[in-house]
Amino acid sequence: MADRIFNFSSGPAVLPLPVLEEVQRDLIALPGVGMSVMEISHRSSTFEAIIAQAEADIRRLAGVPDTYRVLFLQGGASLQFSMLPMNLLTEGTTADYLMSGYWPEKAAKEARKVGTVNETGSTKADGYSRIPSDDEIHLTPGAAYVHMTSNNTIEGTEWHRLPVVGPDVPLVCDASSDIFSGPVDVAKHGVIYAGAQKNLGPSGVTLVIIREDLLARSAKGLHTMLSYAVQAENGSMYNTPPAFGVYVLGLVAKWMLAQGGLPAMGALNERKAAKLYGELDRTGFWRPTAQRESRSLMNVTFRATSGDEALENAFVKEATAAGFDGLKGHRAVGGMRASIYNAFPEAGIDQLVAFMAEFERRKG
Numbered sequence: 171m172a173d174r175i176f177n178f179s180s181g182p183a184v185l186p187l188p189v190l191e192e193v194q195r196d197l198i199a200l201p202g203v204g205m206s207v208m209e210i211s212h213r214s215s216t217f218e219a220i221i222a223q224a225e226a227d228i229r230r231l232a233g234v235p236d237t238y239r240v241l242f243l244q245g246g247a248s249l250q251f252s253m254l255p256m257n258l259l260t261e262g263t264t265a266d267y268l269m270s271g272y273w274p275e276k277a278a279k280e281a282r283k284v285g286t287v288n289e290t291g292s293t294k295a296d297g298y299s300r301i302p303s304d305d306e307i308h309l310t311p312g313a314a315y316v317h318m319t320s321n322n323t324i325e326g327t328e329w330h331r332l333p334v335v336g337p338d339v340p341l342v343c344d345a346s347s348d349i350f351s352g353p354v355d356v357a358k359h360g361v362i363y364a365g366a367q368k369n370l371g372p373s374g375v376t377l378v379i380i381r382e383d384l385l386a387r388s389a390k391g392l393h394t395m396l397s398y399a400v401q402a403e404n405g406s407m408y409n410t411p412p413a414f415g416v417y418v419l420g421l422v423a424k425w426m427l428a429q430g431g432l433p434a435m436g437a438l439n440e441r442k443a444a445k446l447y448g449e450l451d452r453t454g455f456w457r458p459t460a461q462r463e464s465r466s467l468m469n470v471t472f473r474a475t476s477g478d479e480a481l482e483n484a485f486v487k488e489a490t491a492a493g494f495d496g497l498k499g500h501r502a503v504g505g506m507r508a509s510i511y512n513a514f515p516e517a518g519i520d521q522l523v524a525f526m527a528e529f530e531r532r533k534g
């Protein structure tokens with residue numbers, strides 16, 4: 171524990187220490203089982219209990235209605251870019267994609283291989299530095315679904331409202347980088363999906379929450395592993411599920427419940443982000459790259475206001491040496507990115523803020 175540093179990685183990302191400690195404690199042998207979670211049959215009663223508990227805790231955490239199915243799949247959020255249109259974008263229909271960044275571009279690209287896509291609300295002309303406003307969004311009446319990306323991991327922007335979609339149009343959300351970072355109204359969505367490795371657990375497991383009636387759209391001829399209906403019918407165990415990932419994800423869900431659930435996570439994330447943006451706004455030495463009303467609570471992107479890349483590089487280098495890892499921004503934005511997901515400790519924000527102020531005193 172003494173040698174853990176502050177991990178600002180955008181993903182895979184920091185996990186709660188109590189979860190890692192429990193994994194470590196039970197890694198060789200689960201209590202009462204005498205084998206590790208990686209060595210037991212997924213058809214064993216032990217694993218069935220683990221996956222059932224993980225699902226129950228996610229349902230409790232997010233208040234998932236009974237009319238929704240919770241799936242644990244593989245292939246990351248990126249496979250959902252394909253699986254989603256293969257199941258839901260049926261012949262003769264159009265899917266709307268809200269184009270708020272790099273990841274929605276990737277999602278729309280796969281959907282275009284399947285059917286008709288209407289890309290709308292693009293803020294590309296502004297470098298994706300903001301979320302589109304309602305009047306920039308032009309939806310297709312009777313669309314198969316509307317796809318949004320709730321948090322733009324690379325650009326550091328986040329939706330702080332849900333887009334208004336028609337009453338009969340399912341809203342689909344790629345929530346990979348802000349899932350369960352605060353309260354969520356699952357009932358306003360048709361599908362929510364997220365690769366686990368940012369806010370939920372290790373890589374290798376993808377959470378999909380899907381409204382039951384949408385399963386009827388999965389064509390019978392679909393490849394078996396790519397069918398939501400088949401995955402749901404088989405309780406995510408048509409084949410061997412990502413057992414270790416499901417186990418850790420379950421522990422993370424339990425940890426979130428113990429913190430007070432999503433309202434508590436939301437309050438903590440607001441407080442953490444406010445401290446960091448407060449420091450960025452304090453003197454103008456730094457420039458947050460996201461427009462104010464679109465700022466992400468999860469990925470805080472910023473540059474040196476002077477535009478001096480050597481200064482940015484020096485900051486990242488010195489910060490790394492001081493025990494703040496993963497602050498280099500994505501090449502598309504440049505500068506710095508501090509990813510401060512649920513499990514990122516508030517003490518790490520306090521120490522980074524102090525380090526930034528000291529760096530500015532020396533270089534400003």
Ligand SMILES: *Cc1c(COP(=O)(O)O)cnc(C)c1O
Nearest residue numbers: 246247248273323344346347365
């Ligand atoms: C990281 C990320 C992805 C890609 O996730 P994989 O699980 O690696 O496929 C997709 N969407 C968003 C918003 C992301 O942050």
